[in-house]
Amino acid sequence: MLLLDAPYVSEYLCETAARLGQPVLDTDRARAVVCDRAARDRLLFVDQAELARRIVAGERVLANSENSLDLVLAAAEGSDLARQIEVCKDKARFREVTACLYPDYRFARVTAEGLGAFDPAGFPKPFVIKPSRGFFSLGVHVVCLDSQWPATAAALERERATMNAQYPESVVDAGEFIVEAAIQGEEYAIDVYFDAKGEPVVTNILHHRFASEDDVSDRLYYTSPQIVRTWLGPFTEAARRIGLACGFHDFPMHLEVRVGADGAILPIEANPLRFAGWCVADITAHAWGFNPYECYLADTRPDWPAILDAKSAAGEGDAVHAMVIGDLPSAMDGATITRVDYDGFAALFDTVLELRRMDYTAYPVFAFVFAKAASDRMDRLAAMTGADFTPLITTA
Structure with missing residues (x-):
């Protein structure tokens, strides 16, 4: 269904x-x-x-x-x-249910009305604040100093109306927030489903690349044979532990985690009943040649050893498949756009597999692109995290 x-x-x-x-x-x-x-x-x-x-x-x-x-x-x-x-969906509830797995991790609930009264001095820095029910990095802020809190609380107040206008309350609820310790390390997104016995089946692993430590954007995700070979086992085991704690079964999710310098895997959030949003999960077909939706619905498992061996045999053992979001500059009103240079956007990549044009009058995004590159060209992909797309956009 x-x-x-x-x-x-x-x-x-x-x-x-x-x-x-x-x-x-x-x-x-x-x-x-x-x-x-x-x-x-x-x-x-x-x-x-x-x-x-x-x-x-x-x-x-x-x-x-x-x-x-x-x-x-x-x-x-x-x-x-x-x-x-x-x-x-309730990120604070997810923290509470999995607290037995991560007893030293700090988090707290804060209502919208309580933002002004919240004392950041009592919480370790850096910390992240975001809606307890959230999506697409909306309302996510990183606080490194106590002095930043008044401006952050004011920004959240301004953003509340926008967040609740763009998405229903079941997706983004700006009435309650979760404050949680910032998780250091490399971030990964895992498309996984739990079978009838609660066993996790991973259908893709994406590395989430950032422009800087305080960047919270979703601009660049990518996968490769090296990523899957390295992390399939550890992430499957981490998902198994989380699934047991939460009682997951016959259930798909988009699980986001960070891996610390010591190798410890800590979940950021679990997004329910779906794989990567905006149909970004389609990148699995581009990268690995199988259908992740069919895997879940038909209860089949990708044969990862065979898939990776076939990649090597085809001379694609170092291939990188990436998704890049063409997002609008923060101050730009999509309604004022008269033209987007989609050819110029595509020219930023070595090999474009698919370019999807988006309705930038409804959402602050003009395109998604799936691209392919050799691993020694990662620098060009990484540059997308800080790229200025303004020259591609003409406004009235």
Whole structure:
């Protein structure tokens, strides 16, 4: 069972749903986001009652966006699926449930009304504050000094209305925040599902690259054979421990972690019922040649040793597959844009596998690109984390 929703549904995901005969929840949002009429006509749409029936029957559910969580929770009220979603979606709750695994990790809940009264002196620095229910780095701030707190609290107050206007409360709720110790180390994003026995099945691992220590953007993610060979075992074991603590089963997620200098793996957050957002999970097909959505829905496992051996045999043992977000400069109003130089954006990469144009009047993003490069060209990809895309954009 699939739920399709804004902000973006890829042709690849639509084709997967049609080919597998997977039912799709029939909503105005689903029909609107699947813009191509021919694609819509190939989908099997079902109503909310059918969704509830299938959940009760134990059928697996997959979403492309957390915008659909409110619909799932309404249909799944009182079910174990609803419990699993809530454990993930409330970031403070996720910390509480997994505290037994990370007893030294500091975090606290703060209401929007309590931002001004919060005393940063009582919390180790640096720390991160973000909505307890959040998405896409919205409302995420890093505080390194006590003196930064008044400006941070004021910024969060200003951002609340924007966050709640762009996404439903089930996705972003700026009424409560979590303050948590900043996790040092390299960041990775893991697409994983838990089978009926609670065993984790990893479908992709992406390294999240930043421009600097205080960067919180989502601009660059990439995967490679070296990344998978190095981290598949450790991340699978980390997911297994988290899954046991949370009671996950028949459940997909996009798990974000950081790896410290000592090799310790600490989760940042677990995003429920989906893989990488905005259909970025499609990069798995580009990089590894299999369909991650089908893996979960059909309960199959990627044969990672065979996949990696085939890469080496094909002379692609050092290939890097990356996703880069073409985001708008923070002060730019998308409604004022008259032209985007998409050819110029594509020219920033060695090999473009797919370039997706986005509605920049609705979201602060003009494109996503999937690109391929040799590992010795990582410097060109890494430069994207700090690149200024302003010259590509013409405004009125």
